[in-house]
Amino acid sequence: MHIAFNLCWWWYLGGRIEKVLGKQTLLIVVLLSAASSNIAQALLVNANFAGLSGVNYALAGFTWYCGTFHQSKSIFLPNNIFIFLVGWMILGFLEILPVAMANWAHLFGLISGIALAQIMVKPEPRT
Template sequence: MYRIMLFPHDKDTSELRRALWAHRIGHRFTEEAEGQVLWLANPQQQDALMQLLVRWQRGESIMPERRVRPSSGASLAALRQAPVTATALGISLLVFASMYLLGDIVVAMLTIVPIAVVNGGLAFGSLTEALASGQIWRLLSPAFLHFGWMHLIFNMMWLWYFGRQVESLQGSGRMLLILLLSGIGANLAQYATGTVLFGGMSGVDFALLGYVWLMSRRAPGNGFFVPQMLVVFMLGWMLFTMTDMAAAVGFGNVANEAHLGGLIVGLALGWYYSGRARRQR
């Protein structure tokens, strides 16, 4: 974060805060001994921030005008700017729709090991045998399985939020690397517990959280930003689902090891690339 300006303790900055968020300028206010300090997340937005500050100090309106509904062209442009994230999102939606149309055959094709019904019960194959027979996709494919609307919506929301940020700042190659390593790492972590029927993009989401958070902390000049309360919420949620209380309120069937495995991969990558960014300064 970059220190921009100091305001007196009694200065009302609420309108400025709302306008900065409305203009999508990542920032933070902190209470210091000498007053309120405004910090900027991305130095490339400094000119836009200073223009708003000047207008605000003059008493002018600084809230953005009501936006016209985005055209389909603008939406397609946003997808083209984050092709890996958009592709992962599209595959997840396609798989979810296929599960409703084709049923369990889709699930059986994408679980980490082959599944079959034998004598009225489920029989599970071996991951080693599956890989030896060429079914390499099973290492990653469970990440695209979602078993309910809420499961799908929340995972896609965080995927789009973090993934688009990674692609816009560091390119599609970095996003693809995070997706592959964290997806496979999360799936193997969950499989190591003896679980076979699991799925979801949440392991990748937690990897992206860890990656973006470490980049914003250790290499703020790269422009990454994540609200601290979002970090607290997501980590708190992960810890909550590991407790018996989660099962008592209907959240017991959660791939906790996949969340943890993805987070560890994201933190490892974030530590490596943020360290490299610091050495290059």
Template sequence: MTAVVVLRLPLDSDLSGFVALLQRLRVPHRVAEEGGEQVLWVPGQELAEQVRELYARHPQGDAAGELPPSVVPVREGFATQLRRSPVTALVLLATFIVFAVTLAGENFSTIRWLSFVDFRLDGEHIYLTYLDATLGSGQWWRLITPMLIHFGWLHLAMNSLWYWELGRRIEFRQGAIGLLGLTLLFGLASNFAQYWWAGPSLFGGLSGVLYGLLGHCWIYQRLAPNAAYRLPPGVLVMMLAWLLICMTGIFELLQFGAIANAAHVGGLLTGCLTGLLGGMLARRTI
């Protein structure tokens, strides 16, 4: 669903009260400076008309604390969310396709074409090449494709759910190109971080990208508060606590498999940096 302009107001107009009202009503919206004006967008023409009517009656927001009776929180259907989040959906579709062709991470003959470095199997032993040899043969796609590899259904389910949650937020706030660029950047940064820390190894998954998206929303929201990046209470604490638990090595000790902790940290730090830059640029945005 395309974004529709609801209002264009001078920069000195105070929209904070009305934006707070939209946030309480859970109305998806975006406000930014454009051409020397404040511009308010919402997804869809029907919602735009409702918001214009709401602004006509309550331009300063809901100072009395009573919600307008004709306005209710917006609940979008799954199909509508898919149309409004094409990049989020396409990244997940690519992930599902790779999961299928790699047989849930069991088909190593396919995985070797998507891993960060090439490798060969000899019985139960795996022999990995170094990155310079891999890139020297022109296989540049490997810098990104490990984010599409998942080992098992639980690995896929957890990463897919979080990408769906965080990706849609960023795609609405910063657009499809913005989300695509951040996804590729965080994938690249997390893959390089894991290789730098552990050397040639077999790893994969969207989790490094997810920590990048998390860090981006976290810092961006601190500098330029907005409804899209306001995460549910406890999510940040839970994700950071999970990162610290993984870094203790407990899962390797219990033989649950190795965790690409450097990829998580690399993604998180890169996301915090992009959130800092994006938030600073958005400080002029309401």
């Protein structure tokens, strides 16, 4: 179920980025966020994990930033979904959920996605 959930987020968020900014941009975001999130999780906890969650948090941060700060009509994530994802990450850090989560991968993925959006995306012209 976890893999299916992650693949749905990957398809939804990654698809928006790919359609508007191209495959190259999506590939850069995926590779850099995968590296930062997985290295952080391995260094801060251990290397005994696998998943796409850190990349998905990067894609969420990237799309949220584009919609919120660049006022993009093409790449965006509604605030309520973004708040839910951040809340879920906080619950993971509090360790009150019945599942183990790669919390540091989530956090570093989110940070890297927002940072990459700041660097790679220019605001859309206002009409």
